Amino acid sequence: MMPDLGKYADTVLSAYAASLLLLVALVVFSILRGRKVRAEMEKVEQRMTRNG
Amino acid sequence: MSIASKANSLWEYANPKKFLTTTERVLPFFWVSSAAFLVVGLVWGFFFTPDDYKQGSTVKIIYLHVPSALMAINCWIMMLATSLVWLVRRHHVSALAARAAAPVGIVMTLIALATGAIWGQPMWGTWWAWDPRLTSFLILFLFYLGYVALWEAIEDPDTAADLTSVLCLVGSVFAFLSRYAVNFWNQGLHQGASVMRAGAITGTDTEEKVSNIFFYPLLLCIVGFVLLFIALVFYRTGTEIRARRIKALLARERVNA
Numbered sequence: 037m038m039p040d041l042g043k044y045a046d047t048v049l050s051a052y053a054a055s056l057l058l059l060v061a062l063v064v065f066s067i068l069r070g071r072k073v074r075a076e077m078e079k080v081e082q083r084m085t086r087n088g
Numbered sequence: 089m090s091i092a093s094k095a096n097s098l099w100e101y102a103n104p105k106k107f108l109t110t111t112e113r114v115l116p117f118f119w120v121s122s123a124a125f126l127v128v129g130l131v132w133g134f135f136f137t138p139d140d141y142k143q144g145s146t147v148k149i150i151y152l153h154v155p156s157a158l159m160a161i162n163c164w165i166m167m168l169a170t171s172l173v174w175l176v177r178r179h180h181v182s183a184l185a186a187r188a189a190a191p192v193g194i195v196m197t198l199i200a201l202a203t204g205a206i207w208g209q210p211m212w213g214t215w216w217a218w219d220p221r222l223t224s225f226l227i228l229f230l231f232y233l234g235y236v237a238l239w240e241a242i243e244d245p246d247t248a249a250d251l252t253s254v255l256c257l258v259g260s261v262f263a264f265l266s267r268y269a270v271n272f273w274n275q276g277l278h279q280g281a282s283v284m285r286a287g288a289i290t291g292t293d294t295e296e297k298v299s300n301i302f303f304y305p306l307l308l309c310i311v312g313f314v315l316l317f318i319a320l321v322f323y324r325t326g327t328e329i330r331a332r333r334i335k336a337l338l339a340r341e342r343v344n345a
Contacts, residue, residue, distance in 0.1 A: 039135055041145040044210060048148050051206040052134070055152040055199045059316075062195045066320055070327040077330045080337045087341075 102179035104329045111322040118322065122315035129308030137301055149207045150298070151306055155313035157200035157225070157266075163193035163317065164228065164256070164263035167235075171253035181325065183249035184332065186256065188324035190236050192317060197229040221278040224265040231259035245332065 041048050101107050133151035140147035167189050173182035204222065205215045216222065235255055242248035298306065 037135070039145070041148075042139070044145045047206055047210050048145050051149045051152060051203045054202050054206070055156065058195050058199055058202075062192065062320065063316075066191075066324050066327070070323055073327050073330045073334070077334050077337075080334055080341075084337060084341060 099177075099179075102177070102181050104181055104333075107181050108326055108329060111326055115319060115322055118315050118319035122312050122319055125308050125312030125315060129305050129312050133302070133305035133309065137305060140302075143211060146207050146211060147302060149203050150302060151309045153200060153203040153207065154306060155310045156196045156203065158310060159313050159317050160193055160197040160200050160225070160228065161263050161267050162314075163189050163196055164232075164259060166321070167193070167256050168260045168263070171256040174249050175253050180245075180249075180332065181329065183245075183253070184328035185321060185325045186252070187239050187249075188328045189317075189321045190232055190239070192320045192324070194229070194232045194236065196313075196317075197225065197232055201225060201229060219278050221266065224262050228259065228262045228266050231255070231262055235259065245335075 101110065130151055134148055137148070139145045167186040170182040170186040170189075173179055174186070201222075204225075208217070209215050235252055238252050238255055239248050242251060
């Protein structure tokens with residue numbers, strides 16, 4: 037299934053590895069921060085509702 | 089509905105609540121479709137396209153390099169548009185959208201620079217050259233870093249939005265140069281536009297263009313990157329809106345205490 041990349045195998049695979057790693061890291065960090073901020077906002081809103 | 093009233097209805101999205109409810113509704117579509125386009129485009133390009141007669145298998149890097157470079161420039165243009173909206177109309181959501189987009193632009197620029205360097209080593213015999221396009225891209229990358237640093241450095245969000253908007257206006261010169269540097273200075277290693285050029289698409293010029301065998305999967309990857317960019321900016325803007333609300337609530341709590 038793996039195509040024959042010939043003498044440039046290292047070049048092609050390292051370009052794909054670096055790019056996909058950066059893209060996945062960007063998506064994962066964005067989602068993790070998004071969830072954290074959302075949870076914090078809900079906590080603050082609940083506290084303020086309780087305290088009037 | 090007239091064009092004027094349609095344009096006016098766009099400003100409704102300057103309301104954070106309206107922005108959040110709308111983007112949360114459309115976000116699943118953007119996440120799923122971007123993943124689908126990227127998987128199909130990359131699998132097609134990597135596994136089912138032949139080697140180029142000059143570049144060998146390194147041509148497969150095009151499926152990452154071109155879309156990321158395109159988004160690196162377009163991201164700055166989007167930031168420019170939203171920064172102008174902030175400067176003219178003072179809509180917070182637009183300033184926060186620019187802030188949310190900047191790290192996405194950083195990653196896109198980094199991918200373009202990294203894949204370019206990795207491809208350049210065997211093809212040009214060097215990782216880097218002070219070529220007009222490469223240099224303007226590096227400066228664009230530094231502008232992205234400066235933009236994010238400026239947001240972090242200033243405590244008052246409105247002042248930060250003002251200053252970063254001005255920085256964005258200045259940096260636009262380099263976003264523009266990154267795209268057209270090859271046309272301005274007919275020198276350097278980087279080739280001219282061979283994909284997103286009107287003559288290449290319509291076949292009305294005789295300059296070198298990307299073969300259709302490579303172009304179709306590349307087109308899918310470009311669409312995938314655009315959809316991923318939209319998904320990330322919508323999601324991250326939502327996060328920035330919530331972070332701003334937390335600050336406002338905590339400030340109100342301190343006043344009431």
